[in-house]
Amino acid sequence: xxxxxxxxxxxGSLLAMVVVYGYYFAAVLRxxxxxEFDGGSLTRLILAVIAIIVIEIVYHIVLALESKPxxxxxRDILIECKAYRNAYFLLATGAFLVIACVIMATLAREAAxxxxxxxxxxxxxxxxxxxxxxxxxxxLTQLFYYxxxxx
Amino acid sequence: MTKGRIRNNVRRLRFDRSEMTQQELAEKxxxxxxTVIAIEQDKYSPSLEVAFRIxxxxxxxxxxxxxxxTTGPDGNDAR
Numbered sequence: 042x043x044x045x046x047x048x049x050x051x052x053g054s055l056l057a058m059v060v061v062y063g064y065y066f067a068a069v070l071r072x073x074x075x076x077e078f079d080g081g082s083l084t085r086l087i088l089a090v091i092a093i094i095v096i097e098i099v100y101h102i103v104l105a106l107e108s109k110p111x112x113x114x115x116r117d118i119l120i121e122c123k124a125y126r127n128a129y130f131l132l133a134t135g136a137f138l139v140i141a142c143v144i145m146a147t148l149a150r151e152a153a154x155x156x157x158x159x160x161x162x163x164x165x166x167x168x169x170x171x172x173x174x175x176x177x178x179x180x181l182t183q184l185f186y187y188x189x190x191x192x
Numbered sequence: 193m194t195k196g197r198i199r200n201n202v203r204r205l206r207f208d209r210s211e212m213t214q215q216e217l218a219e220k221x222x223x224x225x226x227t228v229i230a231i232e233q234d235k236y237s238p239s240l241e242v243a244f245r246i247x248x249x250x251x252x253x254x255x256x257x258x259x260x261x262t263t264g265p266d267g268n269d270a271r
Contacts (some may be wrong), residue, residue, distance in 0.1 A: 045226040114223040115239055190235025
């Protein structure tokens with residue numbers, strides 16, 4: 042398959058995010074019972090962000106050596122705009138879902154003793170999950186339009 | 193409602209100009225080679241500015257490069 046520089050760049054970023062945040066959220070699931078987003082959780086998040094940055098830098102250096110970097114033209118920018126639109130819809134939906142989740146959990150707790158508890162740990166990670174999903178949506182939309190074309 | 197589609201003769205015009213490569217055309221127009229490929233395959237309709245630049249590279253009017261074809265509700269060509 043003949044991939045352009047932009048497609049290779051996006052594919053690398055997509056894989057880096059899937060691997061690093063896949064590992065991060067697997068660890069989050071194991072600790073889902075934690076009440077607070079404490080120092081340990083923050084350290085894990087910072088390590089995930091640093092890992093993404095390092096992988097992206099190394100990958101793009103290798104990519105630049107292997108294939109000549111091309112500046113973005115109008116088609117790249119148009120595809121990026123469409124990708125940001127889809128990512129925005131996903132992020133906005135996620136934000137509303139997290140807000141609804143917190144409100145409903147509060148109401149349920151006030152109405153009757155319940156096991157439904159939305160801790161700060163879960164809230165922070167839900168927000169982060171939707172941010173990551175929005176980014177993945179952006180990459181996938183870009184790859185889709187690069188393959189399918191814009192008409 | 194009629195449906196429109198932009199067709200182009202970029203590939204033929206390139207070969208008429210002593211087989212100009214996609215890379216050469218891309219550099220003259222100021223886009224990437226991938227965009228030239230997408231235009232030739234009718235997968236991308238360029239902006240008016242890029243369309244004019246392509247026509248200028250070939251030294252022909254815009255209509256000689258791009259054509260707007262419409263198809264009526266009955267499927268007939270209504271160019």
